[in-house]
Amino acid sequence: MTIDQNCKIWLKGIFAERAKFDESMAKHTSFRVGGCADAFVEPENIEEMYRVVKRADEKKILWMVVGDGTNLLVKDSGVRGIVISTRKIRRQISMASGGGDLVRVTAAAGTRLSALCRFAIEKGWQGMNFAVGIPGTVGGAIMMNAGTAMGTIQDVIFRIKGLDPSGSARVIEKCDMGFSYRKLSIKGMEKPVILEGSFSLQKGDPGAIKREAEVVLENRRKRQPTGAASAGCFFKNPVSGKSAGELIDLAGLKGKQIGGAKISEKHANFIINTGDGTAADIMALMETVQEEIYNTFDIKLEPEVKIVG
Ligand SMILES: Cc1cc2nc3c(=O)[nH]c(=O)nc-3n(C[C@H](O)[C@H](O)[C@H](O)COP(=O)(O)OP(=O)(O)OC[C@H]3O[C@@H](n4cnc5c(N)ncnc54)[C@H](O)[C@@H]3O)c2cc1C
Structure with missing residues (x-):
């Protein structure tokens, strides 16, 4: 079901003026194209996210979660139902010791991946440099198993907090994550909503990590049209042979x-x-x-x- 008047009233009840209707998705995607979403909301915390996802799912209202829209092509006809953006779900990035040289870093879904990379570089922690220059949110990166030839999210993630539309928040350990090329599937969760991700990094040489990050970024600038409106690489690379x-x-x-x-x-x-x-x-x-x-x-x-x- 798409949205009706009752649904609009319900969304306004949660988000007040923050609930947007017939919202152009060109404003929310890096391709800067696409028609309107029937409704567009940006929960500011997990409670708001849970309320909207749970009821939409119960009432069989169409919904989808997006991050920064840097891997999305929205058709000109737009998106039916509710588009729920995680961009406002950001908390301070937190860390804990993982024993020895291991550090565990946790970031909310709406945190920019670039902020997580910067944080790791500033602290001198190794592991995130493969992601330097990849736009978008931590949640989007986890769902897309974002990466480059240097590595992917799969290499560093060890735990996810996800929301099951029919239940509550759930902690997902690595053994229940099925990663493949630009894809994640989670055991027992058909339509997961990523709330946060925890990453395993290693203490390293801060100077060397910073220099490596600069080279990665410079190579991107040289090889990619980074300033243009795009969604990055459009096609998947074939399994073997030429890219x-x-x-x-x-x-x-x-x-x-x-x-x-x-x-x-x-x-x-x-x-x-x-x-x-x-x-x-x-x-x-x-x-x-x-x-x-x-x-x-x-x-x-x-x-x-x-x-x-
Ligand atoms: C200039 C440029 C360079 C790029 N370079 C790379 C690269 O080197 N490597 C690479 O892998 N990608 C690259 N990308 C693509 C893109 O940046 C990544 O896929 C990124 O991780 C997507 O994050 P996002 O927040 O924008 O997700 P979105 O585009 O908003 O969403 C992507 C998918 O994830 C889902 N999703 C998003 N957040 C959540 C959530 N919290 N819970 C559940 N589902 C969610 C959406 O429904 C959608 O299916 C590039 C894009 C651009 C524009």
């Missing part, structure tokens, strides 16, 4: 443009919105790339970006 970017480049598609959507000249796996692009432009370019790569290399490229709506 998606290399295939797109080899197929001569760099710079290809449909409407306001363009294959970046700097990194062929980035589709960028040049300014006035629509989700339909991006989808059309995605399909063109998929067709060309299939015809040329007999490889089916799958989007890494989550398409919603």
